Amino acid sequence: MTYKPLLISFEEAALLREDLGKDTLMGKALARDIEKLEAYMAEVGIEVPGHGEGGGYEHNRHKQNYIHMDIAGRLFLITENQAYRDYIRNLLVAYAKVYPSLELNVSLDSNHPGRIFHQTLNENMWMLYASCAYSCIHHTLNDEERKLIENDLFQIMADMFVDTYAHDFDIIHNHGLWAVAGVGICGYAIQNQALVDKALYGLKGDSVSGGFLAQLSQLFSPDGYYMEGPYYHRFSLRPIHLFAEAIERRQPEVGIFAHKDSVIKTTTYAVMSTAFPDGTLPALNDSSKTMDINDEGVLIGTSACFGRYDEDANLLAMAAHQQDVWVHISGKKLSDAVAKEASIPAFNWGSLFVTDGPNGDKGGLTILRHRDTNNEDTMALLWFGQHGSDHQYHSALDHGHYDGLHLSVFNKGQEALHDYGFGRWVNIEPKFGGRYIPENKSYCKQTIAHNTVVVDRKTQNEFNTALAESRYGELHFFKTDNAEFQGMSGIVREYYQGVDMQRSVLVAKVDGIENPLVIDLYRLITEDEHEYDFPVHHKGQIIRTDFDYDANTSLKAMGPDNGYQHLWQLAQGKVQNGSLVSWLHGNAYYSLVSSATNGGEVIFARTGANDPDFNLRSEPAFVLRQKGKSHLFANVLETHGYFNESIEASVDARGKVASVEALGMDAVASVVRLHLIDGQALTFAVSNQTAGKQDEAHSVTFNGEAYSWEGPYAQL
Structure with a gap:
């Protein structure tokens, strides 16, 4: 089978390319990402820092590296700018050369540490986004480069989550969602179906004791609500939608978007429908007062639900409020729909x-x-x-x-x-x-x-x-x-x-x-x-x-x-x-x-x-x-x-x-x-x-x- 990027096909990238330079939501998103990526590449270049204090320079550099690799991957496919491909390749190679020799970081609390972050949650996120970026340039790399990146970086990282920290991998929890999504997307990216199966069905393979399907079935109420409240709920939407999109493209027979009566749609709507009229999310439990529907998880969910489920008028209103869309074919569909409307009333999810x-x-x-x-x-x-x-x-x-x-x-x-x-x-x-x-x-x-x-x-x-x-x-x-x-x-x-x-x-x-x-x-x-x-x-x-x-x-x-x-x-x-x-x-x-x-x-x-x-x-x-x-x-x-x-x-x-x-x-x-x-x-x-x-x-x-x-x- 010909290798394909995980979340965006070559054909879809060509369609997104049509919005370059346009005054559409997609056009604005692309222009913003290009400006952001160009500035980061020029300022930072290729830097793989060591360990540092929590929330400090090193932590944020690793975080910004995966964020910009993810942006670069999609932009490479859309713009065909070779510099974006080279940036990902050089940064992944740099990580692969040091990752095997890195000792575990020092945990600042009860969370288990990773090799580059103080807690594995952040390392799950790094692996997920870096794997998406890698899938966008995989077809441009030679065998030696692929072997280095896959064996000395991604495989070691994935093994840490499913072996070293196996006791936490199957936890039904929002951290568990990031773990299974990170490992699953990594498995698809490096073509390791055994990793994907563990992520989908749990370490026992029963879809009950752990794994993505168990998370979706057990984590949310029938109305899609997550017990920790909207702040942590919106954080769960990113791994849900990113992994689900990868599953649908690589294993459509799983029927992920229909799973448990379309729980992915239900739980996404549950976050959106609790928002205040100005878009901020209510503070239930530990919650940031500044978190709103412009959060990346809600942004992705808005576009994904419009592309994978119903063309709901409230989703148009959400996008008009967000003034943004996910850089993805679903986001283009939503952007095109918004562009056709002369005016869009403010979203109203009702009582x-x-x-x-x-x-x-x-x-x-x-x-x-x-x-x-x-x-x-x-x-x-x-x-x-x-x-x-x-x-x-x-x-x-x-x-x-x-x-x-x-x-x-x-x-x-x-x-x-x-x-x-x-x-x-x-x-x-x-x-x-x-x-x-x-x-x-x-x-x-x-x-x-x-x-x-x-x-x-x-x-x-x-x-x-x-x-x-x-x-x-x-x-x-x-x-x-x-x-x-x-x-x-x-x-x-x-x-x-x-x-x-x-x-x-x-x-x-x-x-x-x-x-x-x-x-x-x-x-x-x-x-x-x-x-x-x-x-x-x-x-x-x-x-x-x-x-x-x-x-x-x-x-x-x-x-x-x-x-x-x-x-x-x-x-x-x-x-x-x-x-x-x-x-x-x-x-x-x-x-x-x-x-x-x-x-x-x-x-x-x-x-x-x-x-x-x-x-x-x-x-x-x-x-x-x-x-x-x-x-x-x-x-x-x-x-x-x-x-x-x-x-x-x-x-x-x-x-x-x-x-x-x-x-x-x-x-x-x-x-x-x-x-x-x-x-x-x-x-x-x-x-x-x-x-x-x-x-x-x-x-x-x-x-x-x-x-x-x-x-x-x-x-x-």
Whole structure:
């Protein structure tokens, strides 16, 4: 059989060549890659550094080498520029000459080291991309060059993964995905089918205990969700799509794109559909706040799904947002489709419930989306899935956060109620070697760092990974048939001993109020007395309150542990029947209007306490504090007005909701009343019944007033 490049054929390269110099997405991608590669080749040339500190020069040079080899491989086939071929050949030969004599690197944590990187994950990535590049120039090399590169580089590298580190090769985990994809693509590149088979079917060959097919079958929920969250999920898309493309081209009989009901499409869509309207990915578990749909994995997935599955309008919208495509025949197909459209609306994946767990039975997340007539998007996300830990892979790599029933809200082009994300200095070697900072555990993972209730100033599930992994939430209701009045609700049980929690969120468009209201009813069920803290993490400047507070001239931390030690207590004020806190963020005003029962307290705080190395970002929060037994936090987030300092404009700085009253709560329902500044009163009810009864008729009486409705929630 004639040797063929792995991911792009000679015929496809000729088609891509047609976009050179064109003002298409593909043309722009090619121009960018050519400029990037030419600059790197001129600046660096052929350099194979030795060992260095994690995240340091040597690490990044090895990384940039494989990135640019991969670019050079495709560009050689497309442009036929011999310099790109020579660059790959010379760099691979340089690596092959030193690789056999390199000792294992020094691991900086619990990960196993490679010969050029501190952890094998990076070496898997190097092998995958370098193998793709090698396949693009294989037909131009002589036998001696092939023998050197294959025997003294790729084969030794692959043997390390399948033999030396065999105990990790079959792990069902995102690191495992990179391992099998790297070995499989390498096997195809050097024509070693035995390596490919190990990568496809696992070391035992059963497609269950390990291998790519097992990864695809076991790693994701039926809705495609990955337990560690979108940040790690998007990282898995690259090896999935690159290996799948190679499999389809070399072994189409495997039917990889149809495997497990087209799980590759399902899991790719699961990442895309959780994105905020500005393209950023929500911070669930350890997550970067800057990660968005321009990530390489999502970019490849957008083009690949358009080429291998459906020509979905949302994929066109994704590409228009990304302003980029994968340099591949699928990317050209998508680029051509975008070029034919006069205008493309912003992507809108709609409201959705995504299950968690391999069988879809370990909770999940719900998202409500509302797009108004001005194409302004509001999105609310409620999280109640399983603990996002890869504890099964290694106890030291627990990426899970303890934040059941966390809520994020996005509108006016920004995250209004936000999550801190992870505490990590990525590839900035002077600051902790690019690793997770100590405050990731002491603050970022703690419940107080999220928008969910903290009981007795403790973290959910006792900050115990094994305990957290044994629990997960459940969907209470999810109803989106009326785009102007949508609702979602989740329940977690025993995350605090003796306390069950139910959170119900309604997104309601109300006449006379410009933006949808986010009505948030957080119910705590217990027979014991507790202190409840409801943290609200926001950005921007506090504008006003409707209660008095005392600012602290001498700062102290809010508490000694469980994340409280990292929050400066800036001010505090007592409240009787409720509270209103308003702030300005960007060009919009936000007001959180809250009920209070038997008085309460509002505490203003900011991160940065007990942080001697200045690792934490300085961000504001305020905490609603209540004491009692079973309790209902009734809150309304109103987005209102417009602010533009450059033209000295401020409109509707004060919202329409004046106060919120919790009328009553029991095992059947919770009922609240919103009082507007014009004297109107709006009454809302949600069902607290389970086992399907939440869809039935409800009737409750609180303080002598009867309320009746049918369904999980209603405006009465």
